[in-house]
Amino acid sequence: MAVADANYQFLYFNVGAPGSEGDASVFRDCDFGKRLVNEQLDLPIDTLLLGNMTPFFFVADDAFPLTKRIMKPFTPKSKEPLGKESLIFNYRYIDK
Numbered sequence: 253m254a255v256a257d258a259n260y261q262f263l264y265f266n267v268g269a270p271g272s273e274g275d276a277s278v279f280r281d282c283d284f285g286k287r288l289v290n291e292q293l294d295l296p297i298d299t300l301l302l303g304n305m306t307p308f309f310f311v312a313d314d315a316f317p318l319t320k321r322i323m324k325p326f327t328p329k330s331k332e333p334l335g336k337e338s339l340i341f342n343y344r345y346i347d348k
Contacts, residue, residue, distance in 0.1 A: 253278045253285070255310065275315035288321050295321070 253275075255264040269278040279285035287293050288310070298305045309323045316322050326338035334342070 253282050255284060275313070276317070279316055289317075289319060291321075293321075 253264075253266040253269070254262055256262050264284050266278070266282045266284065269281070284293075296308045298307045300306070307320050309321045312322050312324050314324055314327055316324055318324055325342045326334055328334050
């Protein structure tokens with residue numbers, strides 16, 4: 253489990269889980285995951301963005317839970333295709 257900032261510098265890493273353990277389990281069990289979910293990290297306060305109060309968040313892949321502090325791509329439900337807006341979001345999300 254690792255967390256990096258926008259400059260690709262590591263802020264946190266944890267190598268205490270077996271390689272066979274899934275990302276969601278590692279996140280759930282590590283100190284960073286617990287503190288993030290419980291709002292116990294020293295993160296900047298929400299800021300006004302385009303007229304809305306917006307929290308600072310981490311960009312993660314689909315293995316992580318969607319929370320106030322974790323942004324992840326849209327995934328299709330069963331066999332339904334994603335809509336245009338979701339596809340555009342995912343394209344920009346993955347492109348960055």
